[in-house]
Amino acid sequence: MDKVNGYALVTGASSGIGYAYARELASRGFNLVIVSNDGPALEEKARILRKDYPVEVEAVTMDLGTPDAAKRLYSWCCERQLEVEFLVNNAGVYHDRDFLSDSEQFNSLILMLHVHTPAMLQYYFSKDMAERGHGHVINMSSVTSGFGIQRMATYSSTKGFLKLFSRSTHIEMKDKGVIVTCVRPGAIATTLYNISPFATRVGLAVGYIMTPERLARRAVRATLRGRAQITPGIFTKLLDLLVGLIPTCVLRLIRRLKIF
16 A cells, blocks of 8 residues: 555544544645544444545554554554554543442543553654654543542542643653643533433533534644634533542532432
């Protein structure tokens, strides 16, 4: 296969935010490597993307929740001489559940998907970007990365890792021509968070919930402008501020009273 420049690699691209990123980047002329563990859905999305945009689309069915996934994916791209100019670490999982109520398998998976795999993907691909003197990385964190609240122990903590990791590497790599951007959204209209259709409609109407398309558009624009971090939406910014002010004793009371 001839060497092709200008690829964007998007993980978790078979649906939701990841698919929105793929469409946004394709609309900007990037060829795509889209990755998911859902092979049939991924192939269908690849077919649609090829039809809608004049770009190359490579679909890679891979479980990113394994220790060697990042290296295998990087090797796959190297073997095909695909230069990844834009990396979107989006793949993730979520449970609204106490830490001890979740399984060993899930707790291991979320740590792998939100910490190990994105860090190693950035390690492999951004080394090449730095050598070329240009590139972009988006790490999908969450507004909950600043929260220490019940039923989000692993989710918010792993998203907190991505926030700090992104900030640190943004400082390290900007002078090398590589922009690392942390994206910290609030509620997004996808199936990941199990938001009811009615609540989704209301949230979209008042602006509390954002569509994946709008999020992807704002995030890509931010990293192309060299931003280190964005927390999109006024409601998300308010939530970030207010929850951080709640004392731990009040959070314990809320739990005892089963308010949340």
